[in-house]
Amino acid sequence: MSFALIINRTSKALNFAKSNGWLNLLRLILHRLLRVGGYFGKTRIFGLYDFVTQPAIGVAARADGVSNKTINWFVPEVGKGSGGHLNIFRFIKNxxxxxxxxxxxxxxxxxRKAPDRIKSEIHEWFFPVQAEVYSDAESAPPAYFTMATSWPTAYYVRAYQSTMQRCYFVQDFEPWFYPAGSDSLLAEATYGFGFQGFTAGSWLARKLSEEFSMPTCALGFSFDRELYKPQSKPQVERKHKRIFFYARPPTxxxxxxxxxxxxxxxxKRxxxxxxxxxxxxxxxxxIPFQVEHVGLVDLKDLPALYGGCDVALVxxxxxxxxxxxxxxxxxxxVVSNRAPFTEWLLNDSNAVLADATVEGLSTAIIDLLESPAKIDKIRQAGFDFACHTSWENEAKIMAEHLESLAN
Structure with a gap:
């Protein structure tokens, strides 16, 4: 094994630990040592991709044998701070x-954690839900609906027999997460499985419907009203403008x-x-200019961080x-790049959109910072737009669509 490969794998391990904790990294290393030929051993392709050719799981469910208000959510391992899991659990709760x-x-x-421990972590890292937790598909009881939540879970849902209706909670176009290759092709194939799609926003619903003939129901976004709200203005006005940037190199x-x-x-300007x-x-x-490094921030501290900035680049x-x-x-x-996958939520009224170039985006930020009237106008329009969104309304849309499928 080359030194470069060792460095690469060590870097991946450290990134995993930052996202999931050192204890979970230790469990992963032990899993590799015991079952995947060692941490520095050969990669077993068939072990990593067994789920693609997953044999049937469970026995066929009968419509009269399962309540049409039961949902099995097939979810990847839960990680602390995961935005994707947060959205899943929010819809479950609602x-x-x-x-x-x-x-x-x-x-x-x-x-391979115990179900009780996973449920405890969900409560601690996110919020309490009534849902019971199962550590694998084999132990899950039959359900009327079974919901994939990522492309690997879609292969398990396809194989799962103890259900009447297969669905897909799609938060992004996952083939774009990878270079052109096996993973992107396998991810893209899941959109042709014939599942009912529930998508994060209208752009994704339209894309999956038009390109893959997937039946879709678009769900909107909202925010935690208890947490995110305008912050009190500082007693002493800031001398300098502050720009927030969501900086996440691994993504x-x-x-x-x-x-x-x-x-x-x-x-420079x-x-x-x-x-x-x-x-x-x-x-x-x-980084050849002065920055304030904040890094990973606890959820409760985000509103103060956001509210202390004059503009955000997303x-x-x-x-x-x-x-x-x-x-x-x-x-x-908010300043963002103009694209179909941003414009379903952001527009020229509630945000500032620019071409995805250095010149376009930097000019948009500078123009905004140098125009107090424009900042106030965009700030108010963005706030009003956010306040008209509701997680409860989106859950109602999903519930009604599920009920129509069952009927």
Whole structure:
């Protein structure tokens, strides 16, 4: 094994630990040592991709033998701070109010935790839900609906027999997460499985419907009203403008490198502007302008961080996350790249959109910072837009669609 490969795998291990904790990294290493030929051993392709040719799981369910308000959610291993899991659990919680019995079924976990422990972590890391937790598909009880939540889980849902209706909770176009190759092809294939899609936003619903003939139901975004709200103005007005940037190098679709180039151009034009980087520890990056490194931030501390900034740069090369709405709810104007996957949520009224170039985005930020009237207008429009969204309304749309499928 080459030294470069050792460095690469060590870097991946450290990133895994930062996202999932050192104990989970230890479990993963033990799993590799015991079952995958050793941490530095040969990669077993067939072990990694067994789920693609997954044999049938369970026995066929009968319509009269299972309640049409039961949902098995097939979910990847839960990680602390995972935005994707947060959205899943939020819909689970809100569907409970509509009389649905939800089950959380962990799929493909290398750490194999006990169900009670997983449920405890969900409560601790996110919020309490009534849903029972199962550590694999084999132990899950029959359900009327079975919901895939990522492309690997879709292969398990396809194989799962103890259900009447297969569905797909799609939060992004996952083939774009990978270079052109096996993973992107296998991910794309899942959209042709014939599942009922529930998508994060209208862009994704339209794309899957038009390109893969998937029946879709678009669900909107919202934000946690208890957490995200305008912050009290400081008693002493800030001397310098502050720019927030969601800096997350491991997530390529958030365009970290482009963001730095944009901010460098802004810093050159506005040298007194303060630039805040949050989302990942990037202190080991050589950044040739002054920044405030915030790194990973506890959920409870985000509103104060957001509210202390005059403008936020949020870049996305695929579907948007909840971040723009959370910033808007805190009264922070958002600057983003103009694209079909951003414009279903953001527009020229509630945000500032620009071409995904250094010149376009840096000019948009500078123009906004130099125009107090425009900042106030975008701030108010973004806040009003965010306030008209509702997780409860989106869950109601999903519940009604599920009921129509059952009937």
């Amino acid at each position: 569907l409970e109010a509509h009389g649905f019995e939800n089950r959380i079924v962990i799929i493909g976990s290398p750490t 390529a679709r958030r365009a970290f490198e482009l963001g730095l180039l944009v901010l460098a151009a802004v810093s 506005l040298p007194d502007a303060e630039i805040v980087l949050a989302g990942w520890d990037v202190r080991n990056y050589d 870049l996305s090369c695929s579907n948007l996350s909840l971040l723009p709405l959370e910033l808007m709810a805190c009264g922070v104007p």
